[in-house]
Amino acid sequence: MSSVVAIPWGDEPPLELRLPDGWPDPDVIQPMLDGAIADYRAALTTALDAPLGGIDPIEEQVGPRSTVAIVVDDPSRWTPVREALPIVLERLRARGVSQKDISISVGVGRHHAVDAEAMTRRVGDEVAASYSCFSPPVDDLSQYEDLGTTDDGIPVRVFRPVAQADLRILIGSVLPHLQAGFGGGYKLIFPGTSHRSTLGAIHRVGLGGDAGALLGSTAEANPMRRAIRGAASRLGPCVSLSHVLGPPGQVFQVASGHPDAVQDHLAAEVARRYRAPDAEPADVVIAGNAPWPGDPMQSFKVLLNHRSACRSGGALVGFFWTNPAEIDRSFPMPAMRAIAATGAPGGLVMRRGLAMADRLVAASGSAASFMVRWARELVVDRDVLVYAPPLRDRIGPRLGPIRLYSDPAELRNRLEILARSAGTPSPRVRIFPSGGLTYCPARSAADTKEGVHSQGKNRR
Structure with missing residues (x-):
């Protein structure tokens, strides 16, 4: 048989x-697919009220004249972006942040550009119609802000609406990643909204040896993740809103806070469930x-x-x-x-x-x-x-x-x-x-x- x-x-x-x-x-x-969140809105609200990493909630970091760049992961992931965005935008509006001062960028990196139809599917009809939404052009240097070079020699060139904002909110998920150990967090910007010269330099870090050795590695042990964090130190304040996903429609954890703290917390849960x-x-x-x-x-x-x-x-x-x-x-x-x-x-x-x-x-x-x-x-x-x-x-x-x-x-x-x-x-x-x-x-x-x-x- x-x-x-x-x-x-x-x-x-x-x-x-x-x-x-x-x-x-x-x-x-x-x-392991047990324990999916039954009420996502309630879970997200709890996470936003109690950010990890010793930072203030989103609404305490902004005011009526603040500019905010929201970065979401691209359509190859199944993060509940459409569900999370209205809740985040509601908090920003409650603090007087103007609609015109909020941008939404998709962290495409080297992936396919997101056209208008795909953007609408990603962020929702109302958000796509009301806010400035971007798929950063990875090769157009004129669209990027040069933030200098890290100690490791990485040029930090970030899509201008993201680089110039007073606050960046990163909405994504943590999944196993061949080079970065786990995806998510600052990776939505490096390389997600970075110029090709930056994303190329980041991907070159830590190459050689067994290509599988970086998969599932901790941030401290992972050269690409360390390079990402070094580049992120050139930015202003960032808040990560990240998820542990199951099949589409299932979320096992959602956390907000400092990107490093959120990344480490959720990566441990991904390893527990999926390694x-x-x-x-x-x-x-x-x-x-x-x-x-x-x-x-x-x-x-x-x-x-x-x-x-x-x-x-x-x-x-x-x-x-x-x-x-x-x-x-x-x-x-x-x-x-x-x-x-x-x-x-x-x-x-x-x-x-x-x-x-x-x-x-x-x-x-x-x-x-x-x-x-x-x-x-x-x-x-x-x-x-x-x-x-x-x-x-x-x-x-x-x-x-x-x-x-x-x-x-x-x-x-x-x-x-x-x-x-x-x-x-x-x-x-x-x-x-x-x-x-x-x-x-x-x-x-x-x-x-x-x-x-x-x-x-x-x-x-």
């Missing part, structure tokens, strides 16, 4: 994943992209967040629910088709090229080393298979070395072939059905036994 595991599948019924016959029961890693138990690397790792909102390129972060769970030479399998409207949100379709057109020969060249490039950039200290390293770890050290029917239908069966599938049976057959060729006909399998929440840092990280539930007979 074969094992069957339910994979959350967007707004559709769960996808039933059936493993090849004869394979042992997998280790199924689920996030995978330590285990020997498996032969096959399967991760669903839930609850990421259907962008296949963003969904590759799911595989990156779990690659340490898979041994070198093993197979990484992604089940990517894909919203056809979001299919090229992060990566242009012509570029994807150009890569796909190279077929199997192109995939082989890319694998060999990445292996060589990794050695070269590691020796040179190039700024590209992080991106090259995780790309190598994905497609050189492991076989990568992705079930994403809309993407496969648009570009064909390959994206460079990555095989794409729209037929679960075909994918299952390929897994059997890979297992036999690797001499593991009964492979150890770990499955992360909600891989957009869970994460598996490099095994050098401190062992944590709490935070996620492991189901199955072959735990290691």
